[in-house]
Amino acid sequence: MGSLLGQGSSPSRQDLxxxxxxTNPLDELKSLLLETERRELHELxxxxxxxxxxxxxxxxxxxxxxxxxxxxRDETLPGAIEGPLIAGLxxxxxxxxxxxxxxxxxxxxxAIRNAISDSLRKMVESINRTLEHSLSYQGFKWRLESLxxxxxxxxxxxxxxxxxxxEEALLVRPDNGLLIQHVADPGVETHDPxxxxxxxTAICSFVRDAFLAGSTEQGLEEVEMEEHTVxxxxxxxxxxxxxxxxxxxxxxxxxxxxxLEQIHSRYGEELARFDGDQExxxxxxxPLAACLVSQERPAPARRGPSPFLLLVxxxxxxxxxxxxxxxxxxxxxxxxxxxxxQAEAELNSRQERLLQRLHQTPGIVVAKVERREGRLLISGLxxxxxxxxxxxxxxxxxxxxxxxxxxxxxQDMGPDFALERAKSRLQPPQGVELALDKxxxxxxxxxxxxxxxxxxxxxxLTVPGIAAFDGSGLADRExxxxxxxxxxxxxxxxxxxxxDRLTPEQTRPLDxxxxxxxxxxxxxxxxxxxxxxxxxxxxxxxxxxxRNQALGNARAVAVQNYLAGRGIPLERMRVKAQAPPExxxxxxxxxxxxxxxxxxxx
Amino acid sequence: MxxxxxxxxxxxxxxxxxxxxxxxxxxxxxxxxxxxxxxxKIDTKELRxxxxxxxxxxxxxxxxxxxxxxxxxxxxxxxxGYILVVDGTRLATFGTAISLQKxxxxxxxxxxxTLILNKLDLSNQWALNAxxxxxxxxxxxxxxxxxxKKGNGVEQAFQLLGERMVIGVRP
Numbered sequence: 001m002g003s004l005l006g007q008g009s010s011p012s013r014q015d016l017x018x019x020x021x022x023t024n025p026l027d028e029l030k031s032l033l034l035e036t037e038r039r040e041l042h043e044l045x046x047x048x049x050x051x052x053x054x055x056x057x058x059x060x061x062x063x064x065x066x067x068x069x070x071x072x073r074d075e076t077l078p079g080a081i082e083g084p085l086i087a088g089l090x091x092x093x094x095x096x097x098x099x100x101x102x103x104x105x106x107x108x109x110x111a112i113r114n115a116i117s118d119s120l121r122k123m124v125e126s127i128n129r130t131l132e133h134s135l136s137y138q139g140f141k142w143r144l145e146s147l148x149x150x151x152x153x154x155x156x157x158x159x160x161x162x163x164x165x166x167e168e169a170l171l172v173r174p175d176n177g178l179l180i181q182h183v184a185d186p187g188v189e190t191h192d193p194x195x196x197x198x199x200x201t202a203i204c205s206f207v208r209d210a211f212l213a214g215s216t217e218q219g220l221e222e223v224e225m226e227e228h229t230v231x232x233x234x235x236x237x238x239x240x241x242x243x244x245x246x247x248x249x250x251x252x253x254x255x256x257x258x259x260l261e262q263i264h265s266r267y268g269e270e271l272a273r274f275d276g277d278q279e280x281x282x283x284x285x286x287p288l289a290a291c292l293v294s295q296e297r298p299a300p301a302r303r304g305p306s307p308f309l310l311l312v313x314x315x316x317x318x319x320x321x322x323x324x325x326x327x328x329x330x331x332x333x334x335x336x337x338x339x340x341x342q343a344e345a346e347l348n349s350r351q352e353r354l355l356q357r358l359h360q361t362p363g364i365v366v367a368k369v370e371r372r373e374g375r376l377l378i379s380g381l382x383x384x385x386x387x388x389x390x391x392x393x394x395x396x397x398x399x400x401x402x403x404x405x406x407x408x409x410x411q412d413m414g415p416d417f418a419l420e421r422a423k424s425r426l427q428p429p430q431g432v433e434l435a436l437d438k439x440x441x442x443x444x445x446x447x448x449x450x451x452x453x454x455x456x457x458x459x460x461l462t463v464p465g466i467a468a469f470d471g472s473g474l475a476d477r478e479x480x481x482x483x484x485x486x487x488x489x490x491x492x493x494x495x496x497x498x499x500d501r502l503t504p505e506q507t508r509p510l511d512x513x514x515x516x517x518x519x520x521x522x523x524x525x526x527x528x529x530x531x532x533x534x535x536x537x538x539x540x541x542x543x544x545x546x547r548n549q550a551l552g553n554a555r556a557v558a559v560q561n562y563l564a565g566r567g568i569p570l571e572r573m574r575v576k577a578q579a580p581p582e583x584x585x586x587x588x589x590x591x592x593x594x595x596x597x598x599x600x601x602x
Numbered sequence: 603m604x605x606x607x608x609x610x611x612x613x614x615x616x617x618x619x620x621x622x623x624x625x626x627x628x629x630x631x632x633x634x635x636x637x638x639x640x641x642x643k644i645d646t647k648e649l650r651x652x653x654x655x656x657x658x659x660x661x662x663x664x665x666x667x668x669x670x671x672x673x674x675x676x677x678x679x680x681x682x683g684y685i686l687v688v689d690g691t692r693l694a695t696f697g698t699a700i701s702l703q704k705x706x707x708x709x710x711x712x713x714x715x716t717l718i719l720n721k722l723d724l725s726n727q728w729a730l731n732a733x734x735x736x737x738x739x740x741x742x743x744x745x746x747x748x749x750x751k752k753g754n755g756v757e758q759a760f761q762l763l764g765e766r767m768v769i770g771v772r773p
Binding site for chain 2: 173175176177178179192194195198199202203205206209275276277278279280
């Protein structure tokens with residue numbers, strides 16, 4: 001191929017053909033085989049040698065895609081184009097700076113304004129503070145102090161007007177880090193002071209070991225982070241840690257030292273004996289509370305008008321608007337802060353109320369309580385029979401969304417819950433009462449169906465908290481019902497007119513009797529009793545004995561047939577006739593009847 | 603109601619599961635970063651004893667080590683009890699625990715402690731010889747098999763130590 005390229009000085013096809021014919025067959029063969037490739041090479045060469053216009057168009061088509069691919073594959077591309085870009089920018093600024101300035105204007109404008117307003121605000125604040133005090137009686141005192149001590153007046157003003165607050169003070173055993181006593185400014189949220197005091201001890205120990213090895217120095221005295229400072233003051237039996245918000249003045253450390261010294265001198269023995277019982281050291285709350293000091297910027301003093309002041313006031317008016325705005329903002333901030341603390345205290349008291357109610361609710365055991373972003377997260381154990389804790393939330397003044405409760409079900413083994421659980425499991429029928437005695441024996445009283453009783457005897461023992469079941473107080477409900485039905489049936493007489501024919505008037509008592517007998521059959525089956533129903537036909541005394549015997553029998557058979565038609569099995573019924581007792585009046589129609597007699601046998 | 607505070611140290615070789623045991627048991631206040639930076643992390647947990655009294659355990663989770671350096675020794679000061687932790691799947695951690703116990707006792711004097719054989723969930727990789735374990739038990743050591751991962755035995759181990767500290771039993 002290379003030799004072919006070398007030969008190719010763009011000869012036309014005709015030249016090649018003619019040359020092949022005149023020279024040798026090999027060239028002719030080449031020209032036949034490679035004619036297409038040779039033509040393509042010719043086109044490529046002519047494209048490369050073409051003028052720059054068309055080539056630039058071709059590059060433009062792929063330029064953006066090439067740059068993107070270059071960025072993806074190789075990190076050197078930004079470096080490679082940096083030089084030309086900077087040279088281009090430099091050239092553009094030299095040639096016409098307004099173009100670049102116009103481009104940057106939307107970005108630079110706000111940034112510059114922010115920087116300037118921040119500087120101005122600080123300056124105004126400083127002027128405000130100095131002005132506020134320079135012409136007052138207090139300002140005069142501070143100027144004297146500045147002259148006496150050599151500290152610049154502005155610094156003296158600053159020292160007397162800074163805001164700070166000691167939020168917490170912890171008294172800690174230095175050897176084992178156990179917290180002896182802890183006081184906090186009301187409204188300050190504290191985090192597990194026991195863990196904090198141990199961690200502070202560990203940090204002090206670490207610093208002493210890491211940086212002061214072998215030294216007898218006390219070690220860490222101050223820890224600063226943004227607007228918080230922890231002052232540490234060491235004593236032989238305890239160290240004092242004060243968490244300060246804002247910039248603590250120099251004399252605060254001295255005050256803390258004095259407090260610690262007083263505590264040591266008055267309660268040194270108690271401190272040395274401290275064994276982890278914080279409750280026994282509660283008397284330290286009061287001396288420790290002396291550390292909880294704060295200082296807020298005093299309100300500006302009222303001043304009478306003075307000609308000299310007017311000039312200054314003129315100046316002050318210029319910045320007064322801004323100063324007032326700033327003061328107003330701070331005041332509103334403090335107000336908001338106070339409201340926030342009040343709201344937090346209220347929320348805490350509601351949360352405590354709920355927790356107390358939960359602690360008092362039987363069947364509920366609170367295992368863990370967390371407070372996160374104003375929400376109360378409670379987890380614990382709950383017997384499914386205990387009161388629904390969600391009902392307690394509105395009573396405590398909290399919204400449902402402020403509390404998240406996760407319960408794990410458990411079974412309270414107390415007698416109340418065991419009894420409730422037994423009632424729920426055994427479902428005692430109406431008329432049965434359950435009670436649990438002190439030996440956990442479940443006693444049942446009243447009339448109960450026999451199958452409930454046998455089921456209850458088994459089920460009761462599967463109920464947690466029940467040791468035994470005593471059903472001796474139970475009467476057999478089936479037996480009672482059977483006795484009652486028997487009595488009702490045996491006083492029922494089916495009265496006849498003369499003869500043995502049933503009339504429509506007899507239908508109702510017979511139907512009642514049939515329903516009663518069917519129920520009796522059912523109950524006797526349950527009680528495993530065999531039943532025989534004797535139907536006794538009677539007559540008056542008119543007529544011969546043999547005739548009356550036959551009539552009584554016929555009447556009983558008529559009743560038997562009717563009852564059989566109502567579903568009473570024939571084999572359960574016996575018919576017989578019975579003569580009227582001696583001396584009965586002849587015309588007594590109530591003697592013409594059929595009676596029922598029920599015989600029950602085991 | 604009175605609640606006593608007691609300092610407890612967790613001691614054992616690297617990666618035996620001390621921090622996981624505490625994470626399973628206690629309320630986490632500080633990040634584990636502290637352990638990496640100053641060698642200890644502290645958590646607290648309230649414990650109710652069988653007597654009905656409550657104890658606040660301040661748990662010092664000392665960074666894993668096979669021998670106590672000077673920082674670790676300082677962290678032991680004033681401990682009312684300690685927990686030795688062994689990884690049941692690594693025999694070497696058992697030996698470390700025994701030598702650490704001697705070192706701790708030399709520093710603190712006789713102090714209640716308990717030994718946790720952790721990682722019970724990996725029982726198929728268990729490396730501890732039952733005879734060695736029995737030998738320690740015969741010496742009066744109290745051993746608890748635990749799984750910080752699944753939670754088995756963790757509460758019991760802390761409870762045992764709590765009871766021992768209060769009644770002053772020393773193994």
